[in-house]
Amino acid sequence: MTSPTPAEVFRAEAAELLDRLEATLLDLGERPGERTLVDTAFRALHTIKGSGAMFGFDRVAAFTHDFETAFDLLRQGRVRTSRDLVDVALAAKDYIRSLIDDPDGTAPVIGEAILAQLGHLLGTRADGAPPAPSPAAADPTAPPPQGWRLRLAFDPGLLRNGTNPLALLDDLRDLGPCTVTARLDALPDLDALDPEVLLIGWDVDLRAGAGRETVEDVFLFVRDDMTLALEPLDAAREESASASRAGRADEVVRPGTAPDGPPEAASGPRRGPRRDGEASASLRVEAGRLDELMDRVGELVIAQARLSQLAGLHADPGLAAVAEEIERLSARLRDTTMGIRMVPIASLFGRFRRLVHDLSRELGKPVEFVAEGEDTELDKTMIERLADPLVHLIRNAVDHGIEEPARRAEAGKAATGRIALVAEHAGAQVTVSVRDDGAGLDAARIRAKAEEKGLIAPGAALSEAQVHGLLFAPGFSTAATLSALSGRGVGMDVVKKTIEGLRGTIDLTSEPGAGTCVTLRLPLTLAIIEGLLIRVGAARYVVPLSAVEECVALPEEDGRGRDFLNLRGALVPFVRLRALLEAEGAPEAHQKVIVVAAGGTRIGLVADQILGTHQTVIKSLSKLHADVTTFSGATILGDGTAALILDVGQLVAAGGPAGSYREVA
Structure with a gap:
């Protein structure tokens, strides 16, 4: 694989920064005036501006500079946050993204209009000057007469991130004369010293008339990785003199700052530098490389299965021992590789805050968006x-579910x-639910629309679940008028097809007047699953083990093509x-029934023989088999032959209640 170009690197990093900026702006709309949010947004803009100029995205750098300049008025406390300001800032964020994705195809007039709106909201007076700061905002920014005393303690892993603290000290010297004193008490003995771990702190007396914000800006990009104590120099000297008069030989410790080193040293003496196992680090890897790694692991799993089968055919203890060791190692490698592919679903949920925000404004419906279970992990391919489908469900919830005020x-x-929007683990599956507190589904209206379109016969006996299932029919819509959001009858059928393509199922429940809940049940991964290997005739098939509830013996047959079982009082x-x-x-002569479940419905699958569990590497079927619904893929067995993977969802849908039933003890 070729290495990414500098432009691709910038686009990847900018995408993360823009996502963070969007989330911060939405938070700012909910918590106006929170200083940490304003600082976070400003840092993101500053980084995008600098990186854009470095990688040749001059239009990005120029626009972001103007955006940053306007936003700085908010940061200085000269204007207050408003909903309109957040909306324009989000539009500016979108424009930056379009400039990054298509620098030549994005019209400059859009950016000019956005900056004009920002200028109007952030405010210029009639004479074009920025608003004067309020008295409450003027005092904190006024420079002290003698300068500042700083106490700096950095995170021990700062050096691994490529940050040089000495450069920060040089930036302080650029503001004015400095006296810098290093704190070395936290350094361990030479044999325990790790050159990549920062255990030095600094005390700095800055004799300059710079304002507090100017001094804090020096550490703008490392504030999350450090503790900074900042106070006027004259007050610091007075405090130091008072401590000396009281006979205190130790230094004055500021809140949240250790006397002898980094922040964590305050809780007790350190025994040495933090080792690699204690520090967290991340590495950006192309998604294609992870896919290739997963393919190689899949091939290894298949080869291991063949080795285990060969070992079982030969009475060689040495070969059996090697096969067991390879099986153990391949299983651990499989789990590790799958763990690498698992990402928190928060990366997906974050986009929908903006969607709900925009829909709420467009439709004039105040809507609160809540995300739960964002740390639930799912395979990256599943998330993509x-x-x-989730966009369709959320749009429907806002448009059709939530009522007018x-x-x-x-x-x-x-x-x-x-x-x-709620995600949680449920055994070997992940459930993702979209719930609203709207009016709920109107079953009578759905039925009437289905009869009008000829989907069902007039007066047909349907359960509530079957009526709700009509919403997933192609072309079905209950919207009275055509709009930008609804009325064309596409959306829910696309959702159903996509979820079934992911080997998942959909449950829909609704209570009139209380709201609707759509639940998606999805496998953890699409790459490797545990399966139950069965034989039907001379062929072998795989049933996903996560769908299997139990296996029982088939009673005497009566020649019918489809029967019922009585499993402890339940007809299956x-x-x-x-x-x-x-x-x-x-x-x-003695067939077996594998009881499987999907979407709350159970059926039995009658097979000639159950061969046991099988670690299944899923291979997609070719485009020539796109219309085959009975199978969701194929796998290669240990002897090199192929086995088809049964699509449990389709089989459950096909197994309707008909025929007689047999008693099973």
């Missing part, structure tokens, strides 16, 4: 393919609607795979 008031509800229909898959030869 899950984005579009007047209707909510009539129903005794809060004026602000609520949409919750079963499907004979021999008939479905057109297997040749006579069936086994």
